[in-house]
Amino acid sequence: MLLASSKFDELRLDHVTRSFGSVNALQDICLTIGKGEFIALLGPSGCGKSTALNCIAGLLAATGGSIWLDDKRIDQLKPEDRGFGMVFQSYALFPHMSVRANIGFGLKMRGTARAEIAKRVDEALALVRLEAHGHKLPGQLSGGQQQRVAIARAIVIEPPLVLMDEPLSNLDAKLRLEMRAEIRRIHNQLGATTIYVTHDQDEALSLADRIVVLRDGRIRQVGAPRDLYESPDHLDVAEFMGYRNRLTGKVTARDGDRVTVEVSSVRLAGTMRGDISVGAQAVIAARPDDVTAIDGSDNALKAIVETIEYRGREFVGTARTEGGLELIFHAPQAAAIGSTISLAVDPAHALAYAA
Known part of the structure; x- marks a missing residue:
């Protein structure tokens, strides 16, 4: 049975900033995320949510502040040394490799034994309910199935943290609803910690334990879905919450x-x-x-x-x-x-x- 790593109790962003020239994409971001939480970063296009996720992943360097896993500073580590799982909007699957090979790729790069790779890929396929499709190429799958493969690839390495960047935006409305339920089921079954970027308030409300609303690179409000839905603190947050x-x-x-x-x-x-x-x-x-x-x-x-x-x-x-x-x-x-x-x-x- 796949189990998410429990090697940390909290992820902490301490006054994190990110600038692109004169543009401040992130400004003084302070946020603590506990082990096992499902956090949604919510806001309109250009608010800084994907930038924040990429700084956590190590795909972008923060230009100020620091990022910590418990007492270990990680913002100076390479992405591969952080060991996080990442699910992209575009799936980013290798089209010439089978589903099994795509899922096991990260383990292979880590030098995991072949028998262990096979076992963990089997478990990941079962978790995303794609046991009968392991031999297929990505092009032979539907969009929803390809996204499940991307999720399986992210979790098979048993990461301490799963990062998802608008993973459902390329799917039709029916598939988005189905995949929402699947993502939450997988999160619950793994006991994982998940950070999920979305511009869709319905996705955030249905998936997250806490929602972080961003605007112009700043955190405007953090709270449980019901709190943000019923009692937004600011007018701009209220506008975004419907x-x-x-x-x-x-x-x-x-x-x-x-x-x-x-x-x-x-x-x-x-x-x-x-x-x-x-x-x-x-x-x-x-x-x-x-x-x-x-x-x-x-x-x-x-x-x-x-x-x-x-x-x-x-x-x-x-x-x-x-x-x-x-x-x-x-x-x-x-x-x-x-x-x-x-x-x-x-x-x-x-x-x-x-x-």
Whole structure:
């Protein structure tokens, strides 16, 4: 049975920076990852998540700070001396070599005995459920199967850490869902430590024990998936976690952590994130599924429907207020394009941030 190496208790990034000329791709990154954790690095393109992963792997040198496995500094080691497993977006399989040969390549380069290679490749194939495909070439496999081979190749060396750089981005939607479940199953079965780079919030939420949100090379928030989904600390984190509606207005009342914000003469309530004073400008952030079309109400935003899409059990549309605010909303019935509707923001799930 393959078991991940337990040779460390924590990986620590201590004020890590990485610059490309005058561009600071990573700025003062401090992060501690415990043995057995599944960590997702989440953020938009160019936020520094792949740069951070490559610095951990040794494929890029940090230009400041240090990286530690317990009390051993590793940022000055070559990639091969760190012994980490890496899964790339492009699979990076040798097209002329069989699945078995691809999986066993790292062990062969380490001088592992042939019998031991065969045994561990068998175990890795069983773990990724590809026992019947070991003799095939990568080109004879589906995209999902090729990614499983890449995962098997990464874990067969029994690394202390598995690094995954957007491994599902080349797969179709159905395969992505299937492979998500497989990656988490493999992680749990191995007891491995995994760092997973993604720009997909759904992937991060479903896979990770903790999510690290990056923006412009800096860590914006670290937390459990539910914490980031329900209580993002900053407006930019909220936007990335699906709070696509942002309504700016003046705070007219405050009661504990609840505030009332007047937007286009309509009073909207939300839970305050950070400190906001009465009279100050604030932004109410809400997910599309918390903005709903309702029958006439005095305390609802009037808006003209611009688009409407059928999504199975409901409709999702965009509408614009007279003042130019765009709202993305859900509705049980289709609204006619060009019609005026009333949109209510659920106060139980709306968040308020200082503007």
